[in-house]
Amino acid sequence: MRNSIGDYIREQREQARISMRQLAQAAGVSNPYLSQIERGLRKPSADILQQIAKGLRISAEALYVQAGILEDRQADSGVRSALLAEPELSERQKQVLLEIYESFRRENAAAAEAAAAAAAAAEAADGAQPSAAAWSVATADPQQDHSPGLAADPSDPADDISGHNSASR
Secondary structure, three states: OOOHHHHHHHHHHHHOOOOHHHHHHHHOOOHHHHHHHHOOOOOOOHHHHHHHHHHHOOOHHHHHHHHOOOOOOOOOOOHHHHHHHOOOOOHHHHHHHHHHHHHHHHHHHHHHHHHHHHHHHHHHOOOOOOOHHHHHHHHOOOOOOOOOOOOOOOOOHHHOOOOOOHHHO
Protein backbone atom coordinates (compact mmCIF):
# COMPACT_ATOMS: atom_id res chain seq x y z
CA MET A 1 0.00 0.00 0.00
CA ARG A 2 1.36 3.41 -1.00
CA ASN A 3 1.85 6.01 1.76
CA SER A 4 0.97 9.06 -0.31
CA ILE A 5 2.11 11.90 1.96
CA GLY A 6 5.31 10.20 3.09
CA ASP A 7 6.17 9.05 -0.43
CA TYR A 8 5.38 12.49 -1.79
CA ILE A 9 7.65 14.18 0.76
CA ARG A 10 10.45 11.71 -0.01
CA GLU A 11 10.04 12.27 -3.77
CA GLN A 12 10.11 16.04 -3.33
CA ARG A 13 13.13 15.83 -1.03
CA GLU A 14 15.03 13.61 -3.48
CA GLN A 15 14.16 15.86 -6.43
CA ALA A 16 15.44 18.86 -4.46
CA ARG A 17 18.58 16.86 -3.60
CA ILE A 18 18.14 17.56 0.11
CA SER A 19 19.19 14.98 2.67
CA MET A 20 16.73 13.80 5.27
CA ARG A 21 18.90 15.40 7.94
CA GLN A 22 18.90 18.76 6.13
CA LEU A 23 15.14 18.72 5.66
CA ALA A 24 14.55 17.69 9.28
CA GLN A 25 16.71 20.59 10.45
CA ALA A 26 14.98 23.07 8.09
CA ALA A 27 11.54 21.84 9.22
CA GLY A 28 12.46 21.90 12.90
CA VAL A 29 11.76 18.20 13.46
CA SER A 30 14.01 15.33 14.44
CA ASN A 31 15.59 13.14 11.79
CA PRO A 32 13.84 9.99 13.16
CA TYR A 33 10.45 11.76 13.13
CA LEU A 34 10.88 12.82 9.48
CA SER A 35 11.94 9.25 8.64
CA GLN A 36 8.78 7.94 10.30
CA ILE A 37 6.65 10.40 8.29
CA GLU A 38 8.30 9.31 5.03
CA ARG A 39 7.73 5.64 5.88
CA GLY A 40 4.09 6.22 6.78
CA LEU A 41 4.48 5.45 10.47
CA ARG A 42 3.50 8.95 11.57
CA LYS A 43 0.91 11.37 10.21
CA PRO A 44 2.21 14.95 10.32
CA SER A 45 0.10 17.86 11.52
CA ALA A 46 -0.68 20.86 9.30
CA ASP A 47 2.00 22.86 11.13
CA ILE A 48 4.66 20.22 10.47
CA LEU A 49 3.59 19.98 6.82
CA GLN A 50 3.94 23.75 6.54
CA GLN A 51 7.48 23.58 7.93
CA ILE A 52 8.37 20.67 5.62
CA ALA A 53 6.98 22.64 2.65
CA LYS A 54 9.19 25.57 3.56
CA GLY A 55 12.19 23.27 3.82
CA LEU A 56 11.38 21.77 0.40
CA ARG A 57 10.56 25.21 -1.05
CA ILE A 58 7.22 23.99 -2.34
CA SER A 59 3.66 25.12 -1.77
CA ALA A 60 2.24 24.09 1.58
CA GLU A 61 -1.07 23.61 -0.26
CA ALA A 62 0.49 20.79 -2.30
CA LEU A 63 1.34 18.94 0.92
CA TYR A 64 -2.10 19.64 2.39
CA VAL A 65 -3.73 18.13 -0.69
CA GLN A 66 -1.48 15.06 -0.50
CA ALA A 67 -2.26 14.66 3.21
CA GLY A 68 -6.00 14.99 2.60
CA ILE A 69 -6.30 18.25 4.55
CA LEU A 70 -7.43 20.14 1.45
CA GLU A 71 -9.31 18.80 -1.53
CA ASP A 72 -7.58 18.98 -4.88
CA ARG A 73 -9.72 21.20 -7.04
CA GLN A 74 -9.42 21.39 -10.81
CA ALA A 75 -11.26 24.68 -11.15
CA ASP A 76 -9.88 27.55 -9.12
CA SER A 77 -12.38 30.28 -8.35
CA GLY A 78 -9.52 32.74 -7.91
CA VAL A 79 -9.84 32.84 -4.14
CA ARG A 80 -7.11 30.23 -3.59
CA SER A 81 -4.78 31.87 -6.06
CA ALA A 82 -5.30 35.27 -4.48
CA LEU A 83 -4.68 33.95 -0.98
CA LEU A 84 -1.58 32.03 -2.00
CA ALA A 85 -0.19 35.04 -3.84
CA GLU A 86 -0.76 37.46 -0.95
CA PRO A 87 2.74 38.51 0.19
CA GLU A 88 1.65 39.98 3.52
CA LEU A 89 0.21 36.72 4.86
CA SER A 90 2.31 34.01 6.46
CA GLU A 91 2.08 30.45 5.16
CA ARG A 92 0.13 29.49 8.29
CA GLN A 93 -2.34 32.36 7.79
CA LYS A 94 -2.84 31.36 4.17
CA GLN A 95 -3.44 27.75 5.19
CA VAL A 96 -5.97 28.71 7.88
CA LEU A 97 -7.86 30.99 5.49
CA LEU A 98 -7.94 28.24 2.86
CA GLU A 99 -9.28 25.76 5.43
CA ILE A 100 -12.02 28.21 6.47
CA TYR A 101 -12.88 28.90 2.83
CA GLU A 102 -13.11 25.17 2.09
CA SER A 103 -15.27 24.55 5.16
CA PHE A 104 -17.71 27.25 4.00
CA ARG A 105 -17.80 25.70 0.53
CA ARG A 106 -18.52 22.24 1.99
CA GLU A 107 -21.19 23.69 4.30
CA ASN A 108 -22.90 25.49 1.41
CA ALA A 109 -22.75 22.40 -0.80
CA ALA A 110 -24.34 20.32 1.97
CA ALA A 111 -27.07 22.92 2.47
CA ALA A 112 -27.78 23.00 -1.27
CA GLU A 113 -28.00 19.20 -1.34
CA ALA A 114 -30.39 19.23 1.63
CA ALA A 115 -32.57 21.89 -0.02
CA ALA A 116 -32.66 19.90 -3.26
CA ALA A 117 -33.59 16.74 -1.34
CA ALA A 118 -36.34 18.59 0.53
CA ALA A 119 -37.71 20.00 -2.72
CA ALA A 120 -37.68 16.55 -4.30
CA ALA A 121 -39.44 15.07 -1.27
CA ALA A 122 -42.08 17.79 -1.40
CA GLU A 123 -42.72 17.11 -5.07
CA ALA A 124 -42.94 13.39 -4.42
CA ALA A 125 -45.43 13.88 -1.57
CA ASP A 126 -48.99 12.76 -2.14
CA GLY A 127 -50.11 16.19 -3.27
CA ALA A 128 -50.85 17.62 0.16
CA GLN A 129 -51.85 21.26 -0.19
CA PRO A 130 -51.35 23.95 2.44
CA SER A 131 -54.45 25.03 4.33
CA ALA A 132 -56.33 28.07 3.03
CA ALA A 133 -55.29 30.08 6.10
CA ALA A 134 -51.63 29.18 5.71
CA TRP A 135 -51.77 29.95 1.99
CA SER A 136 -53.40 33.37 2.56
CA VAL A 137 -50.83 34.35 5.20
CA ALA A 138 -47.94 33.13 3.03
CA THR A 139 -49.14 35.00 -0.04
CA ALA A 140 -50.62 38.12 1.58
CA ASP A 141 -49.13 41.60 1.49
CA PRO A 142 -46.68 41.87 4.42
CA GLN A 143 -47.91 45.43 5.10
CA GLN A 144 -51.41 44.19 5.92
CA ASP A 145 -52.55 43.22 9.42
CA HIS A 146 -52.92 39.43 9.62
CA SER A 147 -54.49 39.27 13.06
CA PRO A 148 -57.67 37.19 13.34
CA GLY A 149 -61.06 38.85 13.51
CA LEU A 150 -62.17 42.31 12.49
CA ALA A 151 -60.63 45.46 13.84
CA ALA A 152 -62.96 47.48 16.01
CA ASP A 153 -63.47 51.17 15.41
CA PRO A 154 -63.54 52.75 18.89
CA SER A 155 -65.52 55.74 17.60
CA ASP A 156 -68.30 53.50 16.24
CA PRO A 157 -70.84 52.51 18.94
CA ALA A 158 -71.73 49.43 16.90
CA ASP A 159 -68.17 48.16 17.37
CA ASP A 160 -68.30 48.11 21.16
CA ILE A 161 -66.23 45.02 21.91
CA SER A 162 -67.75 44.53 25.34
CA GLY A 163 -70.82 43.16 23.67
CA HIS A 164 -72.90 46.10 24.84
CA ASN A 165 -74.01 48.81 22.54
CA SER A 166 -72.99 52.04 24.23
CA ALA A 167 -75.93 53.80 22.63
CA SER A 168 -78.33 51.55 24.53
CA ARG A 169 -76.84 52.33 27.96
